[in-house]
Amino acid sequence: MMRMTKWALLLCFSLCTGMAAAQTAATAAAQTAEIDSLQGAQDSLVRELQSQLQEFKMQQIILQEELERTGQRYVNDSLAEVQRKMRVDSLRQITPGAPLVFDNDTLFVLYARKGGKLAETRVREAKEMITTVGQSLSFTIDSIYTFEDELSTDIMVGNQVIVSITDMDGLWQHKTRTELANEYLPLIKQKIDELHEDYGLQQKLRGILMAAVLLFVLYLLIRFTNWLFRHFRMKLIRKVVSLLRPLSTENYKFLNIHRQCVMVMIAYNTLRYILIVIYLFLIIPTLFYIFPETQTFTMTVFSYIWDPFKDIVKAVIDYIPNIFQIAVIWVCFYYLVRFIRYICNEIAAERMKISGFYPDWAKPTYFILRVLLYSLMFVMIWPLLPNSNSQVFQGVSVFIGIIVSLGSTSIIGNLISGMVMTYMRLFSIGDYIKVGDIVGEVVEKTILVTRIRTRKNEIITIQNSNLMGSQTSNYTVAAKNYGLIMHTKVTIGYDVPWQKVKEIMESAALETPGIKHKPRPFMMTTSLDDYYVEYEINAFTDDAVRLSTIYSNLHQNLLKRFFEEGVEIMSPHIYAHRTDLDLQVPPEFKEEFETPQPQEKEVQAKK
Numbered sequence: 001m002m003r004m005t006k007w008a009l010l011l012c013f014s015l016c017t018g019m020a021a022a023q024t025a026a027t028a029a030a031q032t033a034e035i036d037s038l039q040g041a042q043d044s045l046v047r048e049l050q051s052q053l054q055e056f057k058m059q060q061i062i063l064q065e066e067l068e069r070t071g072q073r074y075v076n077d078s079l080a081e082v083q084r085k086m087r088v089d090s091l092r093q094i095t096p097g098a099p100l101v102f103d104n105d106t107l108f109v110l111y112a113r114k115g116g117k118l119a120e121t122r123v124r125e126a127k128e129m130i131t132t133v134g135q136s137l138s139f140t141i142d143s144i145y146t147f148e149d150e151l152s153t154d155i156m157v158g159n160q161v162i163v164s165i166t167d168m169d170g171l172w173q174h175k176t177r178t179e180l181a182n183e184y185l186p187l188i189k190q191k192i193d194e195l196h197e198d199y200g201l202q203q204k205l206r207g208i209l210m211a212a213v214l215l216f217v218l219y220l221l222i223r224f225t226n227w228l229f230r231h232f233r234m235k236l237i238r239k240v241v242s243l244l245r246p247l248s249t250e251n252y253k254f255l256n257i258h259r260q261c262v263m264v265m266i267a268y269n270t271l272r273y274i275l276i277v278i279y280l281f282l283i284i285p286t287l288f289y290i291f292p293e294t295q296t297f298t299m300t301v302f303s304y305i306w307d308p309f310k311d312i313v314k315a316v317i318d319y320i321p322n323i324f325q326i327a328v329i330w331v332c333f334y335y336l337v338r339f340i341r342y343i344c345n346e347i348a349a350e351r352m353k354i355s356g357f358y359p360d361w362a363k364p365t366y367f368i369l370r371v372l373l374y375s376l377m378f379v380m381i382w383p384l385l386p387n388s389n390s391q392v393f394q395g396v397s398v399f400i401g402i403i404v405s406l407g408s409t410s411i412i413g414n415l416i417s418g419m420v421m422t423y424m425r426l427f428s429i430g431d432y433i434k435v436g437d438i439v440g441e442v443v444e445k446t447i448l449v450t451r452i453r454t455r456k457n458e459i460i461t462i463q464n465s466n467l468m469g470s471q472t473s474n475y476t477v478a479a480k481n482y483g484l485i486m487h488t489k490v491t492i493g494y495d496v497p498w499q500k501v502k503e504i505m506e507s508a509a510l511e512t513p514g515i516k517h518k519p520r521p522f523m524m525t526t527s528l529d530d531y532y533v534e535y536e537i538n539a540f541t542d543d544a545v546r547l548s549t550i551y552s553n554l555h556q557n558l559l560k561r562f563f564e565e566g567v568e569i570m571s572p573h574i575y576a577h578r579t580d581l582d583l584q585v586p587p588e589f590k591e592e593f594e595t596p597q598p599q600e601k602e603v604q605a606k607k
Helices: 002-037 041-073 076-093 118-133 165-172 177-199 201-243 257-289 292-348 361-385 389-405 408-425 464-468 475-481 498-510 548-566 587-592 596-604
Strands: 098-102 105-110 144-148 152-157 160-166 246-247 251-255 432-435 438-445 449-454 460-465 473-474 484-492 522-528 533-541
Touching: 076 177, 105 118, 105 177, 118 160, 118 177, 144 177, 144 432, 152 177, 160 165, 160 177, 165 177, 177 201, 201 257, 251 257, 251 548, 251 587, 257 292, 292 361, 432 475, 449 464, 460 464, 473 475, 473 484, 484 498, 484 548, 498 522, 498 533, 533 548
Parallel strands: none
Antiparallel strands: 098 105, 144 152, 152 160, 246 251, 432 438, 432 473, 438 449, 449 460, 484 533, 522 533
């Protein structure tokens, strides 16, 4: 009967255990399904569900242990203990726990919740309490103790609870709550004692004393620096005045001695201020670092200065390989440009001759090649520049490119026109040309504009694009290669033979300085009008610069020769018998060609 009763009890306990396990498993499955469906919910809700799941599993473990202690007394206690540890260890593998950490030092870890508080909340409150007690000015280590309650063992300081250890916490650590509380107690005491050493009244007084000493040292350093700079100021001025010399070029002085002394004194005072700032930079952070409460603030402020400096130094060190690459590229292109300049100078000086390449092409060709080579060098260096791949850098470069493109349309047109004119060899500096109504000497020719000096010494600037669209006459080239033909016209009456006019005009041309005798000047009869004949004298010259002067001398000689021969340069439209009208020639030529009138002949005959 007793055996049947025992088996009945065992059966009832087994059923109860199975039902409890099934209920627990069903609840756990439901909770697990709920967690899977709420993956996008907040972290606090997930932790709450995980905590409930852990509690259900721990309740299952406790209930199973009670059933085993009640219905299976024949089972060995050591075997039950091993099974309990295995269950808790399997649960610990999926539960991270909430560690209490001070300065990368973990005091303990809590896994279970207490009432409505999660393990993370219990750890945070315990840390705040330990920090508050450790940073208090007055504290005794004996005021920390454990207090046994019905449901927990509390670690207390005075009347305040630091942390409460429950049976659930003990089960997680395979210990009773009292053993676990006694294990945590010395750890908490040690940490509070360490905090008190840093934040206690004694440390505060020591920190105030050190701060006073540092301020006094800072005061002495500033006073000594000011005295030292004042003491050596006059000596420095006398030394500078004796050594410095004015910096000048031609008749202009960039920096006289007074200005140089002012610049030296500014640098001298700047050095003094830099030293004072260094003192402040070293002592003030140290002053704040003495007190633990401001250590974080000190490190933060110090990082504002140190981190950029460290980043700059690191960036410079990392950029050194690129600097070497840029230097190699620059050296190669620099000497290549110098070599091209040497070749072009030799061609321009006509010491080196290349078939089909004229000397006046050398300089513009050098300019074009230099621009192309430096552009290629810039393209090769661009990827090696710091932050060249950043969007800001690229945006600024695109903006500059757009501005240059919009503002340089006419500039590019003039530039291309200047290069085209150079290779077309329209004219050179010193040539006498005619552009539209402008006649003068080319005094300057650039890639953008050309400047011409007229006979009246007016400097006229013409854009190369406009020059390309105008008709240009080059008198200098024509005079050197073929001989420039000068020509001028006169109209003489039909009463003068053309042979005589030809002799007069050709002889006047030969007497004019600047006109060549070979080929000889020649006259052409260009028109036979109603009342006069038009004659044109043509003469060769190779002096295009003095063209206006030669024309003036030619006209003067023509007048002189016609007057000497008694030929009137006029266009008679009406013929009249001369009665009282004098001959239209200068007075000095009248006596030679003047003929007496009929009345005068009769009077002379009577006499």
